[in-house]
Amino acid sequence: MAHVCFTPHLEKHVDCPAQDIDGATVRESLDAVFAKNARLRGYILDDRGRLRQHVVIFVDGKPIVDRERLSDSVTATSEIYVMQALSGG
Amino acid sequence: MSNRIYAGTRKGLFTIDRSAAGNGWDITNVDFLGVPVTMFLRDERDGSLYASLNHGHFGNKLHRSSDDGKNWEECAVPVYPEGAEIGRHPFSDENDPLNQPKPASLSEIWALETGGPSHPDLLWAGTIPGGLFRSSDRGTSWELVESLWDRPERLHWFGGGKDLPGIHSICVDPRDNNRVAVAISCGGIWITEDGGETWNCRADGMRAEYLPPDTANDPNLQDPHCLVQSPTNPDCYWVQHHNGIFRSTDNSASWQELQNVLPSTFGFAVAVHPHDADTAWFVPAVNDENRVPVDGAVVVTRTRDGGASFDVLREGLPQQHAYDIVFRHGLDIDETGDRLAVGSSTGSLWVTENGGDAWSTVSTHLPQVYCVRFGK
Known part of the structure; x- marks a missing residue:
């Protein structure tokens, strides 16, 4: 299972513990997280389902390419980091 | 008389109470410290508080309190429905590859108002990029008012001070809560007489210097910075417009410009006296x-005769090297008409208890003030 963790900045606003999840893509992985925590979705994705402009996701050390569909691949050993982008201040 | 003021700022929601000693105002609480609070509403019908947050990274959120701010719960924000689009050029062919619209997405909640006593659970929200939303359950869910969104005139709206157009003022008529006026930067003033089923643009008489001469009087292209309605004479509206001060005394059928107001007619905010439609306040700046x-x-201008003359009020306000701007939601008046509060772009907050004749300073080092609202 991939391991996903979230910026501590987000923890201030919504419960988001690090966790192990199944999923072949970033979208599938996050959907698995949101299934248990629906409120978290609106903090990471906008109302069109895209990654928020000032949030960035790293998979195995690389920022994801597809910020709209979140189709970047994830493996069973992947480390997924959901971070705030410094473009947001 | 209101003894509490709320200030939504760049760095949180500040509660300011009149001191127990009765000789000033004190900051008594800060909620959402570090988070921009773009709009605030106290619902007089049930005492609920609503704070709109615009997290820099994590989007817009709406929080509600039913116990005077002791506890807050996150409720829903307006969400544009699938298929709602922005960015289509009104004069281009829809197949033009250079004219492909984008999905509409909530940028900011720019106005929050109650639906009035006739509709106890109804809230209105004005947003950027230009959608008006209504909630029938006190913010638990929202729906886009498609009757306004689908008007073809909306394609002509454009941003004023923001990248995209937005609804910043909502006036619910006290005579008939189904009559609602909204003001748009930049899209004029739109009024419904039937609770949002149908809409008409009502900005005849306004003028826009930022447009070519032959379109300068187009009602749908006006930039009313702020719209207020007299509670006791609802046929009377006041507007601080991008290009001046306007007033309507015929239920928005026509607007008259008030010229030669010193020191300037440029500004963002306006307040009307709760019991006297002829008395209104403005906070001027040099020009656009x-x-x-x-x-x-820093001065506040006040008319008591429907705009025939204005007082320039300075006592207690900084008169040298002050660069405070008071944006459209930075001025409020309490139910007596004696107390007004002004919050500025550089974190100053002033209060008057005699209609503006003299002002006292609450703070000069708050974060940028986005909105000021009197509480209970």
Whole structure:
């Protein structure tokens, strides 16, 4: 299972513990997280389902390419980091 | 008389209470410290508080309190429905590859108002990029008012001070809560007489210097910075417009410009007296190209005769090297009409208890103030 963790900045606003999840893509992985925590979705994705402009996701050390569909691949050993982008201040 | 003021700022929601000693105002609480609070509403019908947050990274959120701010719960934000689009050019062919619209997405909640006593659970929200939303359950869910969104005139709206157009003022008529006026920067003033089923643009008489001469009077292209309605004479509206001060005394059928108001007719905010439609306040700046107080002196202008004459009120306000701007939601008046509060772009907050004749300073080092609202 991939391991996903979230910026501590987000923890201030919504419960988001690090966790192990199944999923072949970033979208599938996050959907698995949101299934248990629906409120978290609106903090990471906008109302069109895209990654928020000032949030960035790293998979195995690389920022994801597809910020709209979140189709970047994830493996069973992947480390997924959901971070705030410094473009947001 | 209101003894509490809320200030939504760049760094949180501040509660300011009149001191127990009765000789000033004190900051008594800060909620959401570090988070921009773009709009605030106290619902007089049930005492609920609503704070709109615009997290820099994590989007817009709406929080509600039913216990005077002791506890807050996150409720829903307006969400544009699938298929709602922005960015289509009104004069281009829809197949033009250079004219492909984008999905509409909530940028900011710019106005929050109650639906009035006739509709106890109804809230209205004005947003950027231009959608009006209504909630029938006190913010638990929202729906886009498609009757306004689908008007073809909306394609002509454009951003004023923001990248996209937005609804910043919502006036619910006290005579008939189904009559609602909204003001748009930039899209004029739109009014429904039937609770949002149908809409008409009502900005005849306004003028826009930022447009070519042959379109300068187009009602749908006006930039009313702020719209208020007299509670006791609802046929009377006041507007601080991008290009001046306007007033309507015929239920928005026509607007008259008030000229030669010193020191300037440029500004963002306006307040009307709760019991006297002829009395209104403004906070002027030099002009749209130079958005600073005239001569570095913060003043409030007040008319008591429907705009025939204005007082320039200075006592207690900084008169040298002051660069405070008061944006459209930075001025409020309490139910007596004696107390007004002004919050500025550079974190100053002033209060008057005698209709503006003299002002006292609450703070000069708050974060940028986005909105000021009197509480209970």
